[in-house]
Amino acid sequence: MVVDPVITTPSDFRRSEHHMTRPSVLFVCIHNAGRSQMAAGYLQHLAGDWIEVRSAGSAPADTINPAAVEAMLEEGIDIRDNSPKILTDEAVEASDVVITMGCGDTCRYYPGKRYEDWVLDDPAGQGVEAVRPIRDEIRSRVEGLIESLRSD
Numbered sequence: 001m002v003v004d005p006v007i008t009t010p011s012d013f014r015r016s017e018h019h020m021t022r023p024s025v026l027f028v029c030i031h032n033a034g035r036s037q038m039a040a041g042y043l044q045h046l047a048g049d050w051i052e053v054r055s056a057g058s059a060p061a062d063t064i065n066p067a068a069v070e071a072m073l074e075e076g077i078d079i080r081d082n083s084p085k086i087l088t089d090e091a092v093e094a095s096d097v098v099i100t101m102g103c104g105d106t107c108r109y110y111p112g113k114r115y116e117d118w119v120l121d122d123p124a125g126q127g128v129e130a131v132r133p134i135r136d137e138i139r140s141r142v143e144g145l146i147e148s149l150r151s152d
Contacts, residue, residue, distance in 0.1 A: 023149050024052035026095035028103050032057025032084035034065040034123040035101040038135055041072050041079045042142040051149065056091050058103045060084035067131040068123055075135070097149070116145075 025043060027036035032055055040055040047053075061084045069080045085091075089108070092098055097114045100107045102122060109115070118141055123131040 022050055022052055023097065023152070024054065024095045025097045025099065025145070025149075026091055027053075027055040027099045027101065028057065028087055028107055029101040030058050030103055030122075031061035031065075031124065032087075033061035033063065034068040034131070035118075035120050035134065035138065036099075037064055037079050037082055037084075038068050038072055038123075038138050039099065039101070039118075039142055041077045041082075042075075042139050043145070045075075045077045046142060047146050051146070054091055054095060056085045056087040058087050058107065060086050065123055065131075067126055067128045068135070070128045071123075071131045071135040074128075074132075075139075097145070099145070 027039040027043075029036040036055040036057065040053050043051060044053045064079060064082055064084065069078075072079050087103075087107070092108065092110050092113065095113065097116070098107070098110075100115065100117045101120055118138075120137060121130075121134050123134050
């Protein structure tokens with residue numbers, strides 16, 4: 001499964017009738033190359049079309065972290081064709097839930113959004129052995145997120 005959950009033009013973020021019937025989640029980290037990509041991959045894989053999934057970064061990298069790709073492939077989730085995307089106001093405005101992962105003050109606050117800050121190690125520059133525990137923590141948090149959205 002190839003997951004490229006971020007839409008990059010403002011017109012793509014307009015709320016459709018379909019969006020109104022399902023929650024939307026935006027994962028944000030600095031480079032949009034590791035943590036947020038793994039989280040988006042898991043959410044898309046585990047929730048399917050039930051949740052609209054986006055990811056972005058405050059200072060996107062050029063490519064996805066190869067160790068994150070390898071770690072996710074071990075889970076049967078292919079994120080290698082994804083590309084890091086820039087965080088936009090439109091992406092935040094179109095999302096019900098914003099999950100930040102180390103982006104600090106670069107993530108603006110919008111009233112009416114549910115925010116969570118997931119403190120996770122940064123997989124940048126690490127091998128797959130070091131990325132696996134980060135990946136596993138992300139999966140656990142994504143599973144909890146899905147349960148909380150089902151109970152809302």
